[in-house]
Amino acid sequence: MTGYRLDGKTAIVTGASRGIGRAAALALARAGAAVVINYARSEEEAREVLAEIERFGGRGVLVQADVTDYKACEKMVQCALDHFKRIDILINNAGITRDNLLARMKPQEWQEVLDTNLSGTFNCTRAVIKPLLKQKSGGRIINISSVVGLHGNSGQANYAAAKGGVIAFTRALARELGSRNITVNAIAPGVIETAMTAVLPQPVKEQMLSRISLGRFGKPEEVAEVILFLAAAGTYITGQVIAVDGGITM
Amino acid sequence: MVNILEKVKKIISEQLDVDESSLTAETTFEEIDADSLDIVELVMALEEEFDLEISDQEIENIKTVGDVVNYIESKL
Numbered sequence: 497m498t499g500y501r502l503d504g505k506t507a508i509v510t511g512a513s514r515g516i517g518r519a520a521a522l523a524l525a526r527a528g529a530a531v532v533i534n535y536a537r538s539e540e541e542a543r544e545v546l547a548e549i550e551r552f553g554g555r556g557v558l559v560q561a562d563v564t565d566y567k568a569c570e571k572m573v574q575c576a577l578d579h580f581k582r583i584d585i586l587i588n589n590a591g592i593t594r595d596n597l598l599a600r601m602k603p604q605e606w607q608e609v610l611d612t613n614l615s616g617t618f619n620c621t622r623a624v625i626k627p628l629l630k631q632k633s634g635g636r637i638i639n640i641s642s643v644v645g646l647h648g649n650s651g652q653a654n655y656a657a658a659k660g661g662v663i664a665f666t667r668a669l670a671r672e673l674g675s676r677n678i679t680v681n682a683i684a685p686g687v688i689e690t691a692m693t694a695v696l697p698q699p700v701k702e703q704m705l706s707r708i709s710l711g712r713f714g715k716p717e718e719v720a721e722v723i724l725f726l727a728a729a730g731t732y733i734t735g736q737v738i739a740v741d742g743g744i745t746m
Numbered sequence: 747m748v749n750i751l752e753k754v755k756k757i758i759s760e761q762l763d764v765d766e767s768s769l770t771a772e773t774t775f776e777e778i779d780a781d782s783l784d785i786v787e788l789v790m791a792l793e794e795e796f797d798l799e800i801s802d803q804e805i806e807n808i809k810t811v812g813d814v815v816n817y818i819e820s821k822l
Contacts (some may be wrong), residue, residue, distance in 0.1 A: 626790060629787055629790065630787075630790065631787075672783065674785075675783065676783070728766075
């Protein structure tokens with residue numbers, strides 16, 4: 497895909513069994529990184545990601561952990577250290593949607609989305625930060641936000657709040673960790689062809705399509721390219737939000 | 747006692763990249779330009795070396811190298 501190399505580095509990718517997480521895990525592994533393939537429930541699909549990585553001679557390990565559970569995140573980080581001795585890159589990707597108009601949104605729908613998308617990002621980052629500081633060799637934290645976190649979207653007040661929170665978290669951490677050469681950036685994907693967007697009704701898809709300058713939905717691999725760039729290069733980029741959205745926002 | 751001071755000085759010099767011989771029990775962290783993240787990293791190293799947990803409140807009370815030594819001695 498590119499000339500970027502990550503040999504000798506370890507990356508943790510949350511929600512790596514499908515969609516953007518899967519594409520990120522594959523891209524990082526192809527670049528030579530050892531990848532922790534995290535999943536919460538989709539064990540079968542996560543196994544396939546590992547199998548594909550092993551087919552091209554990459555290194556990876558499966559770790560089941562629900563990112564809403566801080567203790568589970570700590571165990572995941574320990575597992576990464578046990579297997580690969582170090583951690584260099586964290587991709588906070590695990591995310592869910594529970595779309596509903598606010599007037600119909602149940603408190604549980606609000607909470608679940610906040611728990612996974614925002615608190616999950618905190619949990620994994622908190623679990624990884626001490627090893628990262630101890631290594632004294634910098635690091636990369638890449639948070640997957642959404643254009644919805646920047647601009648909002650009807651029916652996604654919960655998701656918008658969580659993804660907007662991820663952006664604010666990204667900027668605060670970028671300031672906190674810059675002196676240690678740990679960069680923290682967010683990516684704001686637009687409509688990407690994944691299981692998450694596959695469930696959208698056809699009229700909604702067509703309406704979205706009409707607003708995308710490039711006239712098509714994005715592929716997970718196109719987001720993974722930017723993740724790889726930030727992980728392997730991007731040495732002077734921190735605290736930024738990079739929209740990968742085909743021009744749905746400008 | 748001296749042993750702990752020497753150990754603490756060694757950890758501080760490694761963590762904060764300062765000359766070990768310039769450190770005394772009276773040296774303040776302000777003098778050696780340690781910011782809040784430096785202190786957190788130092789605490790991480792101390793917790794590991796001495797196998798103890800230092801609370802946020804206790805961290806706030808640590809102003810000098812001697813404070814660290816006294817604190818560790820009180821815990822051992």
